[in-house]
Amino acid sequence: MPVHADHPPSIDVTALAAVLDGTTAGVAVFDTELRYMYVNPALVRHNGLPPAAHLGRRPSEVMPDIDAREDLMHAVLADGRAREITSSGRLPAASGTARCYWHGAYHRLEISERVVGVVGIVLEVVASDDEQRRLAQAQRHLSLLDSANTRIGTTLDMDTTCAELADLVVPGIADVAIVEVFPRDVAPPVRPAPPGVVRLRRAAMSAVRGLSPGAERFGVAGDYIDHQEDAAVPRCLATDLPIVENLTDEEQLNRSAPSPEWADAYRDLGLHSAVVVPVSVRGAPIGILGLMRGGGSPVFSDDDVVVARELAGRAAVHLDHARRFTHEHTIALELQRSLLSEPRPPHPHIEVATRYLPADRSVLVGGDWFDVIPLPDGRHLKAMGDVMGHGVEAAVAMSHYRSLLRLLADEELPPHRILQQLDRMVERSGIDRAATCLLAVVDRDGEMCEVASAGHLPPVFIDPGAAGTRICDVPAGPPLGTGFGGYRSAKMECGPGTVLFMYTDGLVERRDEDIDACVARLRELTLPEDGDLETLLDRVLERFGPGAEDDIAVMASRTRVEPV
Incomplete structure (x- = not known):
C-alpha cells in the first residue's frame, strides 16, 4: 500500500494505488492546496525521495530547485482545463549539476462535481545528441571568451600577445592556430616581397600534440610567410571578413594555401577545414588568425567563426596598445640615446x-x-x-x-x-x-x-x-x-x-x-x-x-x- 496523507473520505487512495502503482510514468495527486496526497513508486524512484518526504508538502517545498509551475496547477484547479508543460531543474538526490527535463500533463480531479485536487503525470525527457553537442559547444565557447579576459594581453609585447591568442584557441576551437602580422608592426622585412604577394610575419603558432611535429612545416615564429595572390589570407585582408575553406576539395585547397608546398603539408597532416579571420583595429587589418582542423574533429560551424572573430577582435585591441607602446618606446629610446x-x-x-x-x-x-x-x-x-x-x-x-x-x-x-x-x-x-x-x-x-x-x-x-x-x-x-x-x-x-x-x-x-x-x-x-x-x-x-x-x-x- 502506498503511503498517503490525510485526505477527504471521498477519495479512494487505495483504488488509485491499485491502478497507478504499476505504471512507469510518475504520478502524483495533489489536494486543492497543492499538497501531495499520493505519489506512485515510479515518481518516488525518479525524485529519489521516499513517499513520506512528499506527503503533506507542496512541490516547491520538496524540490526547491525544480521549476514546478504551481501557477499552472492553480489555473487547472480554477478552470478545469488540462495543461501540458515542460519543466526543468535539478533533483535533490541527483549528483553533480546536470539539469533534468520533464514533460507533464495536469488534470483537475473532481468527485461528485466537487473539486478535490489535481493529478499530475510526468515523464522525463532527454535532449537529443545534437542538442547536447550544441550545448557542450556553447559551453566551450563561453569558457574561451571568459578565459580571453585574463589570458590575452598580459604584456605590452606584440609577439607575446599573439602567442597567448594561439595558445588559447588550441585545442578549444582548433587543432592548429597561427597568428601572422604585417612586418612593419614588429620588424622590417628581410627582403622585398615579390609583386602580387602578401608578406606577413609569423608571430605565433600552436598545435595539438599529435600535429605539433608536422605543423613545423608551416614555419616557426619569426619567419616571413609569402601568400600567393588568391590565397585565403589575402582575400581575408582585402575584405576584412572571415574566410572559411573546405580543404578536402582540391580546388579550394590549392587556392587557400599560401603556396603549393603548404597545400602538400595540409594533405599530409589530414587537415580538412580552415578559417581565416582578420585581426583589425578601427577597420584597418594588422594581421590574421588562422585556424585549422583535421582528423576526427568536426568542420567549423558558424558559431566557431563568430567566436574566432570575437577572440581576434579582443586580441587586436591589445596588439594595438602594444604597437603604440613599441612606437613611443622606440622614439623615446632613440631620442634619449642621441642625447x-x-x-x-x-x-x-x-x-x-x-x-x-x-x-x-x-x-x-x-x-x-x-x-x-x-x-x-x-x-x-x-x-x-x-x-x-x-x-x-x-x-x-x-x-x-x-x-x-x-x-x-x-x-x-x-x-x-x-x-x-x-x-x-x-x-x-x-x-x-x-x-x-x-x-x-x-x-x-x-x-x-x-x-x-x-x-x-x-x-x-x-x-x-x-x-x-x-x-x-x-x-x-x-x-x-x-x-x-x-x-x-x-x-x-x-x-x-x-x-x-x-x-x-x-x-x-x-x-x-x-x-x-x-x-x-x-x-x-x-x-x-x-x-x-x-x-x-x-x-x-x-x-x-x-x-x-x-x-x-x-x-x-x-x-x-x-x-x-
Whole structure:
C-alpha cells in the first residue's frame, strides 16, 4: 500500500494505488492546496525521495530547485482545463549539476462535481545528441571568451600577445592556430616581397600534440610567410571578413594555401577545414588568425567563426596598445640615446666613462642624462640630471635642460649660480617637468672640485690606493623648475687620479629602504687594480643594478696625472 496523507473520505487512495502503482510514468495527486496526497513508486524512484518526504508538502517545498509551475496547477484547479508543460531543474538526490527535463500533463480531479485536487503525470525527457553537442559547444565557447579576459594581453609585447591568442584557441576551437602580422608592426622585412604577394610575419603558432611535429612545416615564429595572390589570407585582408575553406576539395585547397608546398603539408597532416579571420583595429587589418582542423574533429560551424572573430577582435585591441607602446618606446629610446651619446672629453687629459641602464625593457625610458662641458682656463663642468617621469615628454624635457645648461656654462659662474640661473630659465620657458641636477666644476689641474646640487644625490670621490672613498657633503637645494632657488656650493679637494663618480637615484634607491643607508653603501666602492674606469662602472652596475626600480645613469671621470 502506498503511503498517503490525510485526505477527504471521498477519495479512494487505495483504488488509485491499485491502478497507478504499476505504471512507469510518475504520478502524483495533489489536494486543492497543492499538497501531495499520493505519489506512485515510479515518481518516488525518479525524485529519489521516499513517499513520506512528499506527503503533506507542496512541490516547491520538496524540490526547491525544480521549476514546478504551481501557477499552472492553480489555473487547472480554477478552470478545469488540462495543461501540458515542460519543466526543468535539478533533483535533490541527483549528483553533480546536470539539469533534468520533464514533460507533464495536469488534470483537475473532481468527485461528485466537487473539486478535490489535481493529478499530475510526468515523464522525463532527454535532449537529443545534437542538442547536447550544441550545448557542450556553447559551453566551450563561453569558457574561451571568459578565459580571453585574463589570458590575452598580459604584456605590452606584440609577439607575446599573439602567442597567448594561439595558445588559447588550441585545442578549444582548433587543432592548429597561427597568428601572422604585417612586418612593419614588429620588424622590417628581410627582403622585398615579390609583386602580387602578401608578406606577413609569423608571430605565433600552436598545435595539438599529435600535429605539433608536422605543423613545423608551416614555419616557426619569426619567419616571413609569402601568400600567393588568391590565397585565403589575402582575400581575408582585402575584405576584412572571415574566410572559411573546405580543404578536402582540391580546388579550394590549392587556392587557400599560401603556396603549393603548404597545400602538400595540409594533405599530409589530414587537415580538412580552415578559417581565416582578420585581426583589425578601427577597420584597418594588422594581421590574421588562422585556424585549422583535421582528423576526427568536426568542420567549423558558424558559431566557431563568430567566436574566432570575437577572440581576434579582443586580441587586436591589445596588439594595438602594444604597437603604440613599441612606437613611443622606440622614439623615446632613440631620442634619449642621441642625447646621451658618449660625451667628448673637454681636454685630452680628462677621462670619462658612462653607462645608461633602463630599469626594464617594458618600461618607457626616462629623463636621466649626463654631460661634460669644457670651460675657459682649462676648467670643465660635469653634470648629472634626472627629469621626473618617463616617455617621450621626459626625454624632450631632458634635452631642454641640457641645452639651457650648455648656454649657461659659458658665463663662467660657480655651480650654485648656474643652478639658480637654470631654475629661473626653466620657470620662464614653460617646461612643466621638474628635474634634479648635480653640477661639479673641476679646475685645470684637477686638484679642486666645486659641487652644487638641485635635489640630486651627492657625488662620490674615489681616491686611488688606500686613501679611501668619500661622499661629498653637498647642500641639496630644491629640484629645478620649482622656482625656489637657494642653492649652495661645496668644495672638495682632489688628489692625483681621484675619480669623481656621479649617478642617478635608480642606482641606489630601493623600496622600503632608507635612502641615506643606500647612499652610504657607495663608500665601499674601490678602483680596480688597473684603475680602468670602464671596469669600475661594470662592477658598480653588477653590484647595484639588480633590483633597480628606475633607470640608472652613471658617470666616472678623472684628470690624468700627465696629459697625453
